[in-house]
Every structure is written in structure tokens, then in C-alpha cells.
Amino acid sequence: FLFFVCCRALIFPLLIREGKPTPFFTFVLALLFCVFNGYVQGRSLTTYATYPPGWLGDSRFIIGFLGWLIGMAINIRSDHILRNLRKPGETGYKIPRGGMFEYVSGANFFGEILEWFGYALACCTIESFAFALCTLFILGSRARQHHK
Numbered sequence: 001f002l003f004f005v006c007c008r009a010l011i012f013p014l015l016i017r018e019g020k021p022t023p024f025f026t027f028v029l030a031l032l033f034c035v036f037n038g039y040v041q042g043r044s045l046t047t048y049a050t051y052p053p054g055w056l057g058d059s060r061f062i063i064g065f066l067g068w069l070i071g072m073a074i075n076i077r078s079d080h081i082l083r084n085l086r087k088p089g090e091t092g093y094k095i096p097r098g099g100m101f102e103y104v105s106g107a108n109f110f111g112e113i114l115e116w117f118g119y120a121l122a123c124c125t126i127e128s129f130a131f132a133l134c135t136l137f138i139l140g141s142r143a144r145q146h147h148k
Contacts, residue, residue: 106139
């Protein structure tokens with residue numbers, strides 16, 4: 001979880017080329033959501049979640065971890081494809097090709113949704129499933145808009 005947040009918050013913004021500026025209000029809402037969610041996830045895992053001995057070998061953890069890992073790989077690859085759609089100075093709409101974009105129009109959204117459902121399965125907490133559902137509804141809506 002921490003690795004993803006660091007990538008998304010620190011590395012990803014540095015890799016983005018020129019684009020539309022993010023409205024300040026949107027930035028503040030996203031920041032507040034990430035801070036709140038990070039607190040809830042961290043508090044849940046460090047204070048309330050208890051796991052039996054051998055949890056790391058449990059099929060729920062293994063499948064969830066693999067889902068998270070595959071989702072993160074899809075997300076990172078899709079972001080790379082999107083960042084390199086246009087040459088410097090080029091504008092206009094382009095359809096991404098390659099990777100999971102050959103199967104779904106919102107591969108980056110699909111990867112992140114898979115990532116957080118994998119995380120939820122690996123953690124098996126109410127908080128992690130709530131986050132996965134929020135991710136599904138928020139990114140699912142954005143994916144539908146992008147597809148149209």
C-alpha cells in the first residue's frame with residue numbers, strides 16, 4: 001500500500017508531461033481522500049486486524065497479493081502508454097494501443113480496480129473492502145466516461 005502511494009504521489013507526477021492543469025479544488029479533495037484513506041487503512045491494519053499464524057500462506061492472501069501485484073503492473077504499464085501517446089507539442093485525441101488497452105478502453109482504471117480488490121482480499125478487512133468498492137465506483141464511472 002505504501003509503495004503504491006509513494007509511486008502515485010511522488011513518482012507519477014514527475015513523469016507526466018505537459019497537460020491540462022488540475023483544478024485546485026479537485027487537488028484538495030483528492031489529497032483529503034488519500035490522507036483519510038491512508039489513515040483508515042493504516043489504523044485498521046495496525047490496530048484492529050488480527051491474522052492467524054500462517055496467514056501469509058493462506059490462499060486468500062496469496063490470491064489477493066497476486067491480484068494486487070498484477071493490477072499494479074497493469075496500472076504502471078497503462079500509465080506509461082498514456083504518457084507516451086503524443087509527441088511533445090502534439091495535441092488532439094489518440095486511442096491508446098498495447099498492453100491491456102487491447103482488451104479494455106480504460107486499462108489504467110482496470111489495473112487500479114484489480115489492484116485494490118487484490119489488496120482487499122489479502123487484508124480481509126471491512127476497511128480494505130470499502131476502499132476497493134470506492135475505487136470501483138469512482139474509477140468505474142471515469143472509465144465509462146472515457147469509453148464514451
